[in-house]
Amino acid sequence: MDLAGRARAVLAANRRGAWTCPSSTLYPHQWLWDSCFIAIGLARDEPTRAADELRALFRGQWSDGMLPHMIFAEGVKDVGSRRVWQSKRNPRAPRDVDTSCITQPPLVAIAVQRVAANLPAGERREFLAELLPKLTAYHSWLYTARDPERDGLVTLIHPWESGLDTSPPWMGALERMPMPWWLRAASTLRLARLLRRLRYDTRHLPAVERSSDDDGLRMLALAVLTKKYDFDLQRLPPNRAVLIEDLAFNALLVVANHALEEVAADLGEDLPAELCTRFRSAEAALESLWDEASGQYFPRDAVTGALIEVPTIATFFPLWWRGLPAARVAQLVARLQDPSQYWPEHPVPSVPLDATQFEEARYWKGPTWVNANWIIIDGLLTHGETALAESLRGTTVDLVDAVGSYEYFSPLTGQGHGADDFSWTAALTIDLLHQRTTRG
Numbered sequence: 001m002d003l004a005g006r007a008r009a010v011l012a013a014n015r016r017g018a019w020t021c022p023s024s025t026l027y028p029h030q031w032l033w034d035s036c037f038i039a040i041g042l043a044r045d046e047p048t049r050a051a052d053e054l055r056a057l058f059r060g061q062w063s064d065g066m067l068p069h070m071i072f073a074e075g076v077k078d079v080g081s082r083r084v085w086q087s088k089r090n091p092r093a094p095r096d097v098d099t100s101c102i103t104q105p106p107l108v109a110i111a112v113q114r115v116a117a118n119l120p121a122g123e124r125r126e127f128l129a130e131l132l133p134k135l136t137a138y139h140s141w142l143y144t145a146r147d148p149e150r151d152g153l154v155t156l157i158h159p160w161e162s163g164l165d166t167s168p169p170w171m172g173a174l175e176r177m178p179m180p181w182w183l184r185a186a187s188t189l190r191l192a193r194l195l196r197r198l199r200y201d202t203r204h205l206p207a208v209e210r211s212s213d214d215d216g217l218r219m220l221a222l223a224v225l226t227k228k229y230d231f232d233l234q235r236l237p238p239n240r241a242v243l244i245e246d247l248a249f250n251a252l253l254v255v256a257n258h259a260l261e262e263v264a265a266d267l268g269e270d271l272p273a274e275l276c277t278r279f280r281s282a283e284a285a286l287e288s289l290w291d292e293a294s295g296q297y298f299p300r301d302a303v304t305g306a307l308i309e310v311p312t313i314a315t316f317f318p319l320w321w322r323g324l325p326a327a328r329v330a331q332l333v334a335r336l337q338d339p340s341q342y343w344p345e346h347p348v349p350s351v352p353l354d355a356t357q358f359e360e361a362r363y364w365k366g367p368t369w370v371n372a373n374w375i376i377i378d379g380l381l382t383h384g385e386t387a388l389a390e391s392l393r394g395t396t397v398d399l400v401d402a403v404g405s406y407e408y409f410s411p412l413t414g415q416g417h418g419a420d421d422f423s424w425t426a427a428l429t430i431d432l433l434h435q436r437t438t439r440g
């Protein structure tokens with residue numbers, strides 16, 4: 001079977017009715033940004049199904065507009081996660097599905113726009129009209145609940161919201177978090193090994209490919225803390241919580257804001273003026289994450305206001321914003337091609353090779369991910385960097401073709417890691433193959 005056929009088979013196997021799980025073994029529920037990538041891939045051959053994938057995400061929308069990062073599948077047992085959240089205890093959560101209580105990168109307006117572009121005219125308008133108010137409610141929630149100080153950048157309250165879960169800036173901040181007594185006891189008594197037996201992911205995969213036990217425990221402790229304060233940024237105690245103006249999230253949000261404005265314009269509707277004002281200040285605020293001394297973007301600690309100067313692949317995400325000044329584009333493009341940092345045999349590593357935190361096979365601490373590559377490719381094309389975009393598209397598609405639809409890959413050897421038959425790898429490969437045909 002050819003690569004596109006194999007990718008379609010992965011998506012078919014992971015399909016659960018209207019929506020698609022990221023992996024039948026490791027991730028049996030619906031995830032927010034996964035479904036966005038999946039819909040973007042599906043839109044190429046099956047736009048109606050892609051539209052349903054996105055509609056299914058809004059089953060989970062809270063009454064205040066929040067879109068949760070997970071919607072739990074009925075009847076699927078898993079050890080911890082549903083119990084951590086207990087969403088139905090919260091009056092704002094939906095009654096008929098269990099969800100998580102935090103969000104994930106806000107790609108959904110972008111996915112809606114791309115899916116709509118592939119729908120037949122009649123269906124297209126209906127789909128956009130149905131989703132516009134829901135998207136508007138989500139973006140409004142992001143700005144009111146997560147940027148109450150109106151500095152233009154939204155604050156995340158948990159690394160799972162960033163999508164790049166165990167990325168070094170977050171894990172460094174978590175290490176500095178005061179630990180609850182039960183976590184201190186767990187590390188003193190070396191209970192981590194015991195707890196690993198309870199973990200779902202390391203039953204399926206080697207521990208070296210996943211978050212470390214310490215990182216895992218801290219992320220769990222932080223989830224418990226956020227729950228105690230009703231997941232409310234304004235109630236969370238700044239000295240005990242971890243609050244970050246995340247770079248990847250805010251860069252993607254600027255692009256999604258544009259997509260939402262275009263969807264509204266397409267329908268001849270106006271977005272609330274207040275929201276559009278927020279969108280403009282978000283664009284300006286992105287620039288405040290630029291560090292002139294090192295020539296890259298960083299996330300910011302929302303409590304101290306200091307940039308967290310730990311380099312990651314997220315520095316390239318602002319490339320996706322078409323308003324990015326040409327000087328920034330040039331600096332980022334030069335960095336991307338540096339073989340000692342971001343351009344080894346199988347680019348693009350999620351952490352640069354020369355960083356102390358780089359780990360070839362561990363989750364978001366070094367491996368190459370197809371979704372990040374796809375964003376960077378689109379960003380390069382946005383700024384007319386066609387040759388580099390084609391080159392990255394070539395290495396990405398060849399890697400999946402040779403190795404399989406893995407969750408992530410060693411940037412040095414290309415070995416596949418994490419879940420195999422992973423949905424967004426398959427979906428975005430379909431999209432990249434289409435780009436090759438349409439762009440020649």
Ligand code: GLC
Nearest residue numbers: 022027031033034163164165
């Ligand atoms: C992992 C990733 C996250 C993704 C989820 C489901 O937790 O870090 O970004 O959404 O898996 O695939």
